[in-house]
Amino acid sequence: PASVVKELLENCLDAGATRVDVELEEAGIRLCRIRDNGAGIVRDELALALARHATSKIESLQDLEQVATLGFRGEALPSIASVSRLTITSRYRDAPAGFSITGADGGPGPVMPAAHPIGTTVEVRDLFFSTPARRRFLRSERTEFTHVRATIEGIALSRAGVALRVLHNQRVVMDLAAAHSPAELFARVGKLCGEEFIRHAIDLERDGPGLTLRGWITQPAHARSQPDLQHVFLNGRAIRDKLLSGAVRAAYRDVLFRDRWPAYVLYLDMDPAW
Ligand code: ADP
Numbered sequence: 001p002a003s004v005v006k007e008l009l010e011n012c013l014d015a016g017a018t019r020v021d022v023e024l025e026e027a028g029i030r031l032c033r034i035r036d037n038g039a040g041i042v043r044d045e046l047a048l049a050l051a052r053h054a055t056s057k058i059e060s061l062q063d064l065e066q067v068a069t070l071g072f073r074g075e076a077l078p079s080i081a082s083v084s085r086l087t088i089t090s091r092y093r094d095a096p097a098g099f100s101i102t103g104a105d106g107g108p109g110p111v112m113p114a115a116h117p118i119g120t121t122v123e124v125r126d127l128f129f130s131t132p133a134r135r136r137f138l139r140s141e142r143t144e145f146t147h148v149r150a151t152i153e154g155i156a157l158s159r160a161g162v163a164l165r166v167l168h169n170q171r172v173v174m175d176l177a178a179a180h181s182p183a184e185l186f187a188r189v190g191k192l193c194g195e196e197f198i199r200h201a202i203d204l205e206r207d208g209p210g211l212t213l214r215g216w217i218t219q220p221a222h223a224r225s226q227p228d229l230q231h232v233f234l235n236g237r238a239i240r241d242k243l244l245s246g247a248v249r250a251a252y253r254d255v256l257f258r259d260r261w262p263a264y265v266l267y268l269d270m271d272p273a274w
């Protein structure tokens with residue numbers, strides 16, 4: 001479920017959405033519906049969106065070396081559609097009306113007219129209904145939801161300018177306004193990482209040749225007992241990298257006790273070709 005949520009949210013961001021609404025039932029296993037106000041999909045590309053290895057994000061070989069989108073392999077939607085009941089409803093930004101398509105065994109169904117504001121809704125129902133073996137590997141709803149939540153929080157941290165609302169089993173579990181001013185950013189990071197973190201964090205902003213690094217790092221006195229608040233985003237994509245985490249740890253070495261861990265939210269931006 002967390003992987004499904006991650007892929008669908010990344011698609012919203014790639015489509016330029018500024019507002020995303022997530023609706024989940026049973027940690028996303030029964031239902032995961034994600035609506036965005038992004039660019040939408042033109043009618044004739046709805047079936048392509050469900051085709052394997054079809055992406056709208058790479059048009060030339062050169063694009064491949066300058067990938068600025070989160071997705072570019074065209075694998076997520078067909079993979080999800082093969083283990084669920086998936087419906088895409090979308091209205092392209094220049095189109096007067098919307099359309100929808102449902103994935104099915106042996107290829108997608110017909111494209112049908114459907115009411116939708118500009119943007120896209122992807123609905124995934126009954127994850128793994130056709131693959132009971134995989135369904136048995138799912139953890140409890142609670143555990144799966146913990147993973148889903150962590151995934152959404154990471155994405156929410158990566159794009160502060162996107163409003164995000166999450167319903168789980170009909171209850172609002174996250175409601176984040178888009179943050180543009182420093183005060184809004186402070187509030188949003190506080191909601192995601194805890195007031196304690198943001199209130200005692202050091203604001204960081206550094207430029208290097210072709211690089212910028214910004215974000216927040218904890219003051220040594222407010223280090224944590226676990227390495228559980230360490231986020232690094234490279235060009236807006238959450239990454240885990242031993243070299244980077246090792247560098248931060250080394251930087252803190254002289255000011256932290258052995259069993260304490262720095263907390264940080266860091267955004268590293270560089271030319272995608274690098
Ligand atoms: P990828 O993101 O790697 O291109 P996906 O399987 O995730 O592959 O999506 C396939 C295609 O469907 C995308 O390239 C895009 O054109 C379209 N698409 C999927 N989700 C959205 C969305 N929320 N808004 C607009 N287009 C979308």
Ligand code: MG
Binds near residue numbers: 007010070072076
């Ligand atoms: Mg994708």
